[in-house]
Structure formats: structure tokens, C-alpha cells
Amino acid sequence: MDLDVLNMFLIAGGTLLIPILAFVTSFFFWPAALIKIYYWYWRRALGMQVKYVICGNYKFCYTSRGRPGPKPSILMLHGFSAHKDMWLAVVKFLPKNLHLICVDMPGHEGTTRSALDDYSFAGQVKRIHQFVESINLNKKPFHLIGTSMGGCVAGVYASQYPSEMSSLTLICPAxxxxxxxxxxxxxxxxxxxxxxxxxxxxxxxxxxxMEQMLKLCSYVRFKIPQQVLQGLVDVRIPHNDFYRKLFLDIVDEKSRHTLQESMHKITAPTQILWGRQDQVLDVSGAEVLSNAIPRSQVEILENCGHSVVMERPRKSAKLIVDFLSSVQTTENNKKHD
Structure with a gap:
């Protein structure tokens, strides 16, 4: 074989081999880095841009797609120890003409963490209202979505700021x-x-x-390699002291039933989604909410656990879009009456 031709094959083979070796090396030795790259890739692919807003000495990190338009903007609040990127699975199936915002909850990921902050549900509601005002999201009513811990914050927020709500989706809220x-x-x-x-x-x-936690949170049994499980743990371990403080704050006697105490004040059209096989927060909570919130719509997802948006992202997105359409239709009919 001609030497130049051989060199060409070696160069081409090396070009392909380098990213493959990088992936394999990351998988076995730096799985946490690989997970971060995964989220970075999907944010770019879905058009979600990372942004920051400063309020005094407090910084919020969030992602967004699109601009405010005729349809209500959508703000999404994640659950305990998660982050804004957990919504990417749902974002994938949402129409691109919707203005979407996913914020890191207080103390999580890119948002400020302070030992002096109040991480009770009431304290988190105050911070989220600060965020909403800082990006002028409440210039007109918006749709608020929250899951688990974020679901409680969303529900209490809707009870305290009813004029800012066009509608509300609560997904297995705490x-x-x-x-x-x-x-x-x-x-x-x-x-x-x-x-x-x-x-x-x-x-x-x-x-x-980590594997036991995933089994607790999900009805669907994902086969996750040991290296990825280790990567997920490695990402979380530096934050575990904070997660422990946060957990104790939200389950404190003064905080744990905050949504229960506020739900009767919710006036926005409300959608309630819950996994039938939720082992973290029992599905019986859906009836508690529906009995307290007038004209609320309940959807129970079969063969689904607590991690509704991760287990059933396509179904979740469809239910949310259908709900928004029904709310819009009702509003239009009122205008014509």
C-alpha cells in the first residue's frame, strides 16, 4: 500500500478513534462529566438557553426557549435535589411556539445557596416570586407547573398570587x-x-x-450501568449536606402541610397529574386536591411512579398542552358571552 494512502487511513482512523476513546474513558473514569455533557447536548438540541438574573446578592440560574407571545408563558419548578434540566424530557415534546422557563430552585445547581436562607416551602415561594418579578414574567398571567417539592411551591404560589396565574399544573406535589x-x-x-x-x-x-432511590421513585425499571449510577452519586455527594438541611426544612412541622393549608385559596384552572404507583407521595393526594380546588382536572397515569415527567414525558407534555388548550377555549368562550 502506498505510504500516503496508509497515512490517510491512520489519520481518518485516529479522528474517529479519539472521540470514541474519550467517551469510553469518561464512561469508566469520569461518568459525572459525561452526565454534564449529556445535559449540555440536549439543552442545545432543544434550543434551551442558560441564563442568569441577579437580585441584590442573590443569583437565579434558569433556561428558557422562545419569547412571550399571545399564549401564556410556562414556568416549571423541579423537585427535591433535582435541577432545571430534569424538564428536558418534557420540553422535547412541547410545541416550539410556547415560551418556556425552567429555573433552578433555591440552593440547587446554579441558583444561590446560602446557609442563612429559608428553605421551607414558604421561604421557597418568596424566592420564586422574587425570580418571577426579576424577569418580568408576571407582566401578564402565566402557566405554572411544579412537581413534588416544586409542586407544593407552585400550589402555594398560586394561592398567594392568584392574579399572576393563567393556570396551574401540579404533578404529585408534596x-x-x-x-x-x-x-x-x-x-x-x-x-x-x-x-x-x-x-x-x-x-x-x-x-x-442510588439504585434503591431510583427504584423508589420510578415504577419503570431502567437498567442503568454501575458506572452511570456512580456518576449520578458523584454529582450529588458534594451537595448532600445541603439536601439534608433542605429535607429537614420542608418536613418540619411548620412546613410539611403547607399546600394542604393553602389549597382552598387556589382559584386558577388547575390540572393534577399523579402516577398510580407513586411510592414517594401516595396517589390518594390527588383526591385531596381535587376536593379542595373547584373544577380541577385529575389525570392518573397508570404504570407510573413518582417521577412522572421522567417516566412519561410524552404523555405529560400532551396532557399539559391539551389542558392549556381547554383553558384557552374556556377563556375565549367567556369573552364571547
Missing amino acids: GLQHPTDSKFLKQLRDLKESGDDQRIPLIPSTAEE
Whole structure:
């Protein structure tokens, strides 16, 4: 073979080999870095731009797509120990003509974390209102979506600022008194009785604990390689002290039932989504909410656990879009009457 031709093959082979080796090396030795690259890629692919806004000495990090238009903007609030990118799976299936905003909740990811901050549900509502005002989102009513911890914050926000709401979606929200205890609550009770109340199933520190947490949060059984589980843990471990403080703040006696105490003040058209097999917050909470919020719509997703937006992103997106359309139709009919 001609030497120039051989060199060409070696160069071409090396060009292909370098990214493959980089991926394999990252997978085995730096899985946490690979996870960050994954989110970076999907943000770019879906057109979600990372932005920051400063309020005094406090910084909010968020992603957004599109601009405010005739349809209400959508603000999404994530759950405990998650971050803004957890919504990417749903964003993928939402129309591109909607103005979307996903914010890192107080103390999470790129948003300011302070030991002096109030991380109770009431404290988080104040911070989210600060964020909404800082980006002028409340110039006109917007649609608010929250899941789990973020669901409680969204519901309480809607009860306190009804004029800012066009509509509301609550996805298995925290902050309720459930007629039926979940597996997670029973685990917490057992750990407390055994004297091991320092261990919280939602705050893993090993790959094995990470796997158990995923099983608790999801009905769908994802087969996740050990290296990826370790990567997920590695990303979280530096934040575990904060997660523990946050968890204790939101389950404190003064905070744990904040949505229960506020739900009767919610006047916005409300959609309630819940996974039938939710082991973290029992599905019986859906009826508690629907009985308190007039004309609320309930959708129970079969074969689905607590991580609704991760397990059923396409279905979640469709239900949200259909709900928004029905709210818009109702509003238009009122104008014509």
C-alpha cells in the first residue's frame, strides 16, 4: 500500500478513534462529566438557553426557549435535589411556539445557596416570586407547573398570587396530608424507630443507594450501568449536606402541610397529574386536591411512579398542552358571552 494512502487511513482512523476513546474513558473514569455533557447536548438540541438574573446578592440560574407571545408563558419548578434540566424530557415534546422557563430552585445547581436562607416551602415561594418579578414574567398571567417539592411551591404560589396565574399544573406535589401512607413515609418511620434517622432514602451516598432511590421513585425499571449510577452519586455527594438541611426544612412541622393549608385559596384552572404507583407521595393526594380546588382536572397515569415527567414525558407534555388548550377555549368562550 502506498505510504500516503496508509497515512490517510491512520489519520481518518485516529479522528474517529479519539472521540470514541474519550467517551469510553469518561464512561469508566469520569461518568459525572459525561452526565454534564449529556445535559449540555440536549439543552442545545432543544434550543434551551442558560441564563442568569441577579437580585441584590442573590443569583437565579434558569433556561428558557422562545419569547412571550399571545399564549401564556410556562414556568416549571423541579423537585427535591433535582435541577432545571430534569424538564428536558418534557420540553422535547412541547410545541416550539410556547415560551418556556425552567429555573433552578433555591440552593440547587446554579441558583444561590446560602446557609442563612429559608428553605421551607414558604421561604421557597418568596424566592420564586422574587425570580418571577426579576424577569418580568408576571407582566401578564402565566402557566405554572411544579412537581413534588416544586409542586407544593407552585400550589402555594398560586394561592398567594392568584392574579399572576393563567393556570396551574401540579404533578404529585408534596405538602399534603395523605389518607394513605406511601412506602417512603413508612421507610422514614421505620428508620426513625430503629434510631437510624440520619439516613434519608432520597439522599444516596453510594451507587447501591442510588439504585434503591431510583427504584423508589420510578415504577419503570431502567437498567442503568454501575458506572452511570456512580456518576449520578458523584454529582450529588458534594451537595448532600445541603439536601439534608433542605429535607429537614420542608418536613418540619411548620412546613410539611403547607399546600394542604393553602389549597382552598387556589382559584386558577388547575390540572393534577399523579402516577398510580407513586411510592414517594401516595396517589390518594390527588383526591385531596381535587376536593379542595373547584373544577380541577385529575389525570392518573397508570404504570407510573413518582417521577412522572421522567417516566412519561410524552404523555405529560400532551396532557399539559391539551389542558392549556381547554383553558384557552374556556377563556375565549367567556369573552364571547
